[in-house]
Amino acid sequence: xxxxxxxxxxxxxxxxxxxxxxxxxxxxxxxxxxxxxxxxxxxxxxxxxxxxxx
Numbered sequence: 001x002x003x004x005x006x007x008x009x010x011x012x013x014x015x016x017x018x019x020x021x022x023x024x025x026x027x028x029x030x031x032x033x034x035x036x037x038x039x040x041x042x043x044x045x046x047x048x049x050x051x052x053x054x
Contacts, residue, residue, distance in 0.1 A: 003027055 001010040003024035010022025023031065035041055 001013055001020070001022040002008070003010050004021045005027045006024060008024035008026070011025045012028045013020055013022045015021075
C-alpha cells in the first residue's frame, strides 16, 4: 500500500467503512504531532480528566 500523501510505501494503515488509507512513517509522525497539538484533543483530555491522580 502506498502513502496517502506521497509515493512512499505505507508503514501504517487505518480502515473505516471499508475505506483503507496508508501513511508512511514521516507522514504518520507529522499527523500524530498535529493531533497532539490540536484543540480538539486538549478539550477531550479536559473532558476525560486524563491528568487526574488517584
